[in-house]
Amino acid sequence: MRNRWWIVCVLVLSVASVAFGTDYAIVVNPANSVRAMSLVELAKIFRAKTTIWADGKGITLVLREPNSPATKFILEKVLGGTFDEEKAVLNDPSRKTAVPVVFAESDEEVMRIVGGNAGAIGVIDVYNITGGVKVVKIDDKQPFDPGYVLKGR
């Protein structure tokens, strides 16, 4: 038995993952003072148009492997084009000195890198977040908020 009302809840709530998949969270080091940014500002970081935080620290972008579903989804959402169009942004040799990109094999590795680098910003599945990173609101919304832009399908 899982009490019967539990099952009803499940049947109602389970739709969340069936229909929407997971939400992706943008995370930074807890020492970073940034709490929110717009999707446009995030895109500027991805395109290495913004290279430093307000306190002068250099930005490092931490993502899952280039061909992972998470990175494909995020690139399309943040940069607005198709994955094939946008992936070149990450491979631009000039950005190595501007906003370096680090690819991690797991969300845990993303969090470890972000937790250990005051200038890092990463993307992870929201169900993997821990207190070792800080979730940044995008367009004034955090994961699970209605209209959150990084809601996966």
Next chain:
Amino acid sequence: MKTRNYLSSMVIAILLCGAALGAQEPAPAASATETVPVTTHSASAQNAYEMGMVQREDRLFVDEGLDFFRQAVKADSQFALAHAALGYFTTDPKEAKQESALAAKYIDNASPDEQVLIRWMNSTKNGETVVAISAMNDLLAKYPNDKRLGNLAGEWLCAYQGAYEHGEAVLTRLLKNDPRYYPATNNLAYCYALSGQPQLAPPLMEQYVAALPNEPNPQDSYGEIMRMLGDYPAALEHYQKALQINPHFNASQVGVASTYALMGDERKARAQYLVAIKGTKERSTQVNYRILYAMTYYRENKPRLAREEFEKVDSEAHSAGLTVQEAEIHRAMALFNPDAASALKDLDEAREDLSDTRKSNLLPGDRDNELALILQARAFIAVNAGKTEAAQATLKLLENMAQTSRSTPVQEAYHSANGAVLFAHGDYAGAIAELQEDPQNPLSLQLQAAAQTKAGQAAEARKTLETLAAISDERVESAFAAPPARLALKRDATRPAQGGAN
């Protein structure tokens, strides 16, 4: 403050409960530093808390577990973790709100890691999901061998978040470390059954019943899984085995009743529900069972008797201050009301129930979720009655809620109601897309099948009807929409094939 851990209190608990689980070879115990601490100045509160966990989480004796948590907070009124656990597990929304608030008030009495656990429990109730996930993962990382913690987390992820992949990962890891931690086996089976992998659930249930042959819950769970899979005779067999093991295991009593109800034997269902109602002393649970009892009259197409029963139980829910149940009762009456104008009045009463002055006794999430279901039903009834303006006005209310609520049920209700309004305007493609955002709600599935038929998508409409027909749960919406779908499929199956070769 005296701090103990689960291990010491587990020993006490096993002595107290006569080693109910101890008929089997005991699972390896965690070391003293492997579980989240439990802090209280009262030894009896400590013991009652542990017994609450044994009964509620390990043995699934729900009422008994809640009683122990209540004893714990009575013995130590400033026992923050016990307040949080009671708020987390209770089925009474009023109690949930009160206890969560007390947990927050006394949180400083708890150790740092207990505070994280309290934050997790309270955040799940307050809709602060990001905070809850972060707290849960921090605890899981710090206490990888705390089996009860892992089981709670797995259950929350699967049951309340629909995050099946994550829930399965937590529970699988737990069982890898200790294959004999059977509460996790139970939850993993449910997780599989609900995540579209039902074939993986029965083998786990076989393990569960074989491991704990003297416990009723394994047989009860097996029954429930089989009922979810639509195998009613097997479900009855397992529920009855559970009752042979423990005639007072009320969950199985209501399982038998609901299985008969789904099989169409409403007379037997009512007799069994009456036994279940007598078998629980939880007022909110009694009212929930009374609602199921009243539903049997609708199931056998006796609307007048159903209404009479619902009115009686409404009066009881009202006197007990069970506002959500009152609203649910009026929602049920509305769905089965053949007169649209009167049905809309039923729903107005349901909304009034929620806006009653006692609404302050409800957690906002509970109120919003029920209100969203009421508005969704209102939109559907209005559309079916051709009252498009009323449907549009209702949709506007839901839209306002959806713009500010993080609740998945609120979001789904909005999309579903929008689908109904689009259907009314003849935009079938738009309606299908919106209704698909609410894919397990029987009302949405019913209208989705109709929209697909109108759009010329006969094969898709049939698949939708099959999904709807396969729903075997106790929801009001299921009782309303699933039987006609089964009938339609049966009619199709007996219809002579059209055309074909000469």
